[in-house]
Amino acid sequence: MDARPDPEKKPSRIQQRNRRRILEAALDVFSAEGFRGATLDAIAEAAGMSKPNVLYYFDSKETIHVTLLNGLMETWVEPLRALRDDADPVEALMAYVMTKLEMSRTMPRESRLFANEILQGAPRMGPHLQRGLKPLFDRKCALISGWVQAGRLAEIDPAHLLMTIWAVTQHYADFEAQVAVLQPDRRDGWARAERHVDAMFRHLLTP
Template identity: 55%
Template sequence: MSPTARPRTRIQQKNRDTILDAALEVFSVHGFRGATLDQIAEVARLSKPNLLYYFPSKEAVHQALLTGLLDTWLDPLRKMNPAGDPVAEILGYVRRKLDLARDFPRESRLFAGEILQGAPRMRPAIEGDLKALVDEKAVILTRWMDEGRIARVSPVHLIFSIWALTQHYADFEVQVRAVLGAGHDPFAEAQDYLDTLFRKLLAPND
């Protein structure tokens, strides 16, 4: 019987979590195509047959990671409160996305790698849950613009720009740290810069 067909024991859950953490490390470094089950088993310190007991293929491990990742990625945008102050809510979203880039860089690179490949395993979720959430928040952003509370810009491209300007610090962290040099905290500096940038962008037109 498959370990997923009945409640998992504590050891089974621990082994499954260990495999997923190892897979996240391997996929974030080597990408889906470059990763192998042997590499994942080695990082997990489990035998390959033991790994295959939990996941029948590399694709199955990758899919399990992506399934859990999407909820993590959507949560910061879900928290944007339509009843809150528009600028505070948008800046809060920027900060949450930057925190996500700082705290989950491997997950960010995993997601970026999937998108760069054309999202073969995530397209339904992107065209479904992700698009629906962006559409919902775009309506809120447009209402704030109609009320004159923030400047009028494309709401969807505003969200795209937040993604680009926050996830960059995870996906290109080596480059960021190399250019800044020693003694810099890229995420703290980025937060100050992005707060200033978006405050100016969102200031209502006179």
Template identity: 55%
Template sequence: MTAPRSRIQRKNRETILDAALEVFSAHGFRGATLDQIAEVAGLSKPNLLYYFPSKEAIHSALLTGLLDTWLDPLRTMDPRGEPVAEILGYVRRKLDLARDYPRESRLFAGEIIQGAPRLAGVIETDLRALVEDKAAVLRAWMEEGRIARVDPVHLIFSIWALTQHYADFDAQVRLVLGPGHDPFAEAGGFLDTLFRRLLEPRPDP
């Protein structure tokens, strides 16, 4: 039986994970080193290795913790709700997630760009099942004539792309907009209009 961690051990573990998130999101998995993570954490490398045996172990712990946070906004889409409001609520939750967790978004993007070596199994099982479940909800709303007919899976993909862009390409967005702009506030209004128009039911030709 594993002994419970002490308060100091929990604090050091959290410090290491936060430092690793900073390093991985800035340098990617391949560019990050244990020395960099230890330096940002303010710990010696041997002390770091007491908590995590390898860079891979730290990265895996971060991704495991991140995945639930990343999937929660989609899980909360309610089949009993008003369709357009539920979808726009999902868009807003994803945009808020990109705003509040930009490092986590870049960490996830880096994993996917590498071919998802550590998350492929979860994506092929848990994420695929969740997307299929919500796609079925979207299809039911379309069959009822409550939203326009579009490909439901690609609708979900488009929401991911159009919200996470503001975290993953934050520097580009801010440089193009220039000073005096709030990218997330402006994006919220634009995406609301975009998806509302896309989803408005249209009569069959």
């Protein structure tokens, strides 16, 4: 008899807890080793479970990876989705910048998981990028372009502004090991990073 959970039946609390436990362990392993370097054995060990038990909840390493990426994508794009036409352009974009920086501070594993996927050519997230991120990106670029044309923002390229925001803020997560060596006082380093990033983008955006 197949003991795999019935997808039509609501998972029990224990099943939900074990799925979260596996995903949390997998996030550690994937963010450190990448998809190719990660193994089900390593994920099971990190979760404190047997490999067969992990496979009871997820049928493959790829299924776990895609589950993590799908959840992360929604979290990652939500601050961009929140940019609205009725907001003050400079303050709205600065709030977005600082939210992205805070996400790098609190979610470094998630940032590295996504970065590793992109560096490999986005083999599992390619369709998600095309169907989900690209239309949203185009809409927000049009919004920013409208702000620029109305004189409410400095003359900037909307697409490269967004990519620069991502590059600057996610650096602190994706290169965390290097940042830790160069700025060993973590609390002071983050305070200085916030001041610098705020000043840099505010100067860039202000008409």
